[in-house]
Amino acid sequence: MGLRLRPVDTSFYDLFTQSAQHLVAGAELLAEMLSDSSDKVTVAERMRAAEHAADETTHEIVKKVNSTFVTPIDREDIYNLGSGLDDVMDMMDEAVDLILLYEVEALPPELSEQVDVLQRCAELTANAMPRLRSMKSLEDYWIEINRLENTGDRNHRRTLAKLFSGEFSTIEVLKLKDIVESLEGAIDAFEKVANIVEQIAVKES
Amino acid sequence: MGLRLRPVDTSFYDLFTQSAQHLVAGAELLAEMLSDSSDKVTVAERMRAAEHAADETTHEIVKKVNSTFVTPIDREDIYNLGSGLDDVMDMMDEAVDLILLYEVEALPPELSEQVDVLQRCAELTANAMPRLRSMKSLEDYWIEINRLENTGDRNHRRTLAKLFSGEFSTIEVLKLKDIVESLEGAIDAFEKVANIVEQIAVKES
Amino acid sequence: MGLRLRPVDTSFYDLFTQSAQHLVAGAELLAEMLSDSSDKVTVAERMRAAEHAADETTHEIVKKVNSTFVTPIDREDIYNLGSGLDDVMDMMDEAVDLILLYEVEALPPELSEQVDVLQRCAELTANAMPRLRSMKSLEDYWIEINRLENTGDRNHRRTLAKLFSGEFSTIEVLKLKDIVESLEGAIDAFEKVANIVEQIAVKES
Numbered sequence: 001m002g003l004r005l006r007p008v009d010t011s012f013y014d015l016f017t018q019s020a021q022h023l024v025a026g027a028e029l030l031a032e033m034l035s036d037s038s039d040k041v042t043v044a045e046r047m048r049a050a051e052h053a054a055d056e057t058t059h060e061i062v063k064k065v066n067s068t069f070v071t072p073i074d075r076e077d078i079y080n081l082g083s084g085l086d087d088v089m090d091m092m093d094e095a096v097d098l099i100l101l102y103e104v105e106a107l108p109p110e111l112s113e114q115v116d117v118l119q120r121c122a123e124l125t126a127n128a129m130p131r132l133r134s135m136k137s138l139e140d141y142w143i144e145i146n147r148l149e150n151t152g153d154r155n156h157r158r159t160l161a162k163l164f165s166g167e168f169s170t171i172e173v174l175k176l177k178d179i180v181e182s183l184e185g186a187i188d189a190f191e192k193v194a195n196i197v198e199q200i201a202v203k204e205s
Numbered sequence: 206m207g208l209r210l211r212p213v214d215t216s217f218y219d220l221f222t223q224s225a226q227h228l229v230a231g232a233e234l235l236a237e238m239l240s241d242s243s244d245k246v247t248v249a250e251r252m253r254a255a256e257h258a259a260d261e262t263t264h265e266i267v268k269k270v271n272s273t274f275v276t277p278i279d280r281e282d283i284y285n286l287g288s289g290l291d292d293v294m295d296m297m298d299e300a301v302d303l304i305l306l307y308e309v310e311a312l313p314p315e316l317s318e319q320v321d322v323l324q325r326c327a328e329l330t331a332n333a334m335p336r337l338r339s340m341k342s343l344e345d346y347w348i349e350i351n352r353l354e355n356t357g358d359r360n361h362r363r364t365l366a367k368l369f370s371g372e373f374s375t376i377e378v379l380k381l382k383d384i385v386e387s388l389e390g391a392i393d394a395f396e397k398v399a400n401i402v403e404q405i406a407v408k409e410s
Numbered sequence: 411m412g413l414r415l416r417p418v419d420t421s422f423y424d425l426f427t428q429s430a431q432h433l434v435a436g437a438e439l440l441a442e443m444l445s446d447s448s449d450k451v452t453v454a455e456r457m458r459a460a461e462h463a464a465d466e467t468t469h470e471i472v473k474k475v476n477s478t479f480v481t482p483i484d485r486e487d488i489y490n491l492g493s494g495l496d497d498v499m500d501m502m503d504e505a506v507d508l509i510l511l512y513e514v515e516a517l518p519p520e521l522s523e524q525v526d527v528l529q530r531c532a533e534l535t536a537n538a539m540p541r542l543r544s545m546k547s548l549e550d551y552w553i554e555i556n557r558l559e560n561t562g563d564r565n566h567r568r569t570l571a572k573l574f575s576g577e578f579s580t581i582e583v584l585k586l587k588d589i590v591e592s593l594e595g596a597i598d599a600f601e602k603v604a605n606i607v608e609q610i611a612v613k614e615s
Contacts, residue, residue, distance in 0.1 A: 066609075102570075157306055171583065177379075199271075369585065382584075404476075
């Protein structure tokens with residue numbers, strides 16, 4: 001707990017904000033992927049590029065923490081937050097990749113609800129990252145993410161029930177189940193980030 | 206290793222014991238879920254309530270470790286044990302939830318064997334948690350959990366072989382496979398808790 | 411970072427090298443499992459024995475770190491590297507186990523490409539572990555592992571596309587999907603080990 005000097009270092013916060021902005025871009029691409037009018041191959045290429053950019057930011061966070069003698073928040077928390085944000089991107093990239101790979105004809109409308117949840121989570125996270133500097137108004141952020149994760153959970157269950165209703169061939173169920181599970185995984189990953197932020201805030205208080 | 210003062214603090218041990226008692230309740234509800242005579246909707250609601258209570262206890266553990274200056278065991282181990290116990294509950298809750306959601310007609314009898322293993326693991330864990338205070342007789346606990354996890358592994362393999370034997374439609378295989386995998390996941394999660402306890406005991410010796 | 415005395419302790423490096431050598435043996439057994447002429451039951455028994463030997467080495471690493479007052483690299487990194495190497499073995503063991511359990515008639519040739527990648531990863535890892543002592547020439551190792559993981563990713567996607575092409579019955583798709591996913595998981599686990607080594611190297615520089 002607080003026995004070391006805490007210099008004011010803006011760069012970590014800038015990098016976390018950058019990471020979260022990649023998530024906003026990624027969630028937007030995921031929404032495009034679900035649209036009938038999109039060229040799925042092109043959207044997937046742009047997602048792959050966004051995922052590489054996110055990887056770069058994550059690498060910068062790791063390099064910075066390894067070369068900084070006194071960190072503004074616990075070293076372990078910086079690693080966890082950086083890799084937590086990276087995990088969200090990986091899950092969204094996986095969802096886009098599977099939609100392309102599986103050549104799914106008709107994506108059930110329920111998937112759009114999950115992507116709405118993801119876009120909302122990304123927006124909230126990108127707005128919260130700069131507030132790590134002051135530790136102010138973060139509780140609203142993690143409370144809302146928890147609420148959105150519960151919504152995502154309910155959407156997920158409803159979608160699974162629909163998948164197994166007899167409406168889809170078993171092979172289509174297999175494909176769609178993989179896709180909905182990466183969407184659910186991405187929402188859970190946003191919640192994991194919020195839990196890390198809550199941990200950091202509690203320690204600093 | 207032991208360079209700090211270790212005050213005798215009973216509260217962490219009480220919270221770990223509370224967590225483990227939620228697991229006993231959860232494993233009992235899982236057994237009820239498999240019974241033909243149960244009202245699956247009601248059992249699932251009671252499981253959801255037990256999972257929320259377990260979450261509360263986990264939150265108390267995290268709050269306590271963040272507000273305690275000198276902890277009786279390593280801070281990191283308290284987090285890991287608390288979240289390890291929470292993970293078991295989440296997996297058992299998922300199994301109950303899927304049994305309800307998937308409206309599985311006939312649950313293979315093999316599932317009862319896994320639930321017996323889970324009930325035995327929960328009982329052992331609830332009896333072991335208070336012994337963290339003295340660090341006595343913990344080896345028997347983790348050795349038995351390891352043995353039970355091996356039993357669970359053999360049950361799991363046998364059940365998978367049965368699922369793929371041709372006895373079930375492919376869509377039923379998909380549903381049952383998810384359920385048996387969360388039961389297997391819950392047993393593995395109990396073993397992960399035992400590994401954390403072993404780590405703590407070795408450090409303290 | 412470097413504020414403690416670092417004694418030259420060869421034993422950790424010997425244990426990491428031992429772990430990695432188990433992975434070379436395991437990848438070789440996985441290759442035998444894919445061969446038409448092998449007795450799959452016997453190969454699986456030898457894999458199980460190799461997995462137990464790997465577990466023993468992992469336990470020795472944990473015991474050693476818990477009984478060593480000053481470690482040559484961060485305690486946390488020793489745990490992570492030890493368990494990272496163990497995770498690779500678990501995934502390869504799971505792949506062998508499923509090939510046996512699922513009694514798959516015709517294993518698609520694509521699986522051999524993944525096993526080639528795994529054998530290459532195991533070889534590189536076994537050659538890299540002794541170099542942890544000097545921290546020399548490790549960058550080539552993790553760069554090549556990253557390249558191999560990308561190859562594995564492309565193989566994986568191509569295999570999934572083939573599985574869903576209509577060439578296999580849905581029940582066969584279910585079985586083969588599990589197998590290819592454990593192969594993919596093993597390759598990802600090798601990359602996770604390389605990331606841990608990179609982290610260690612960066613800290614020591």
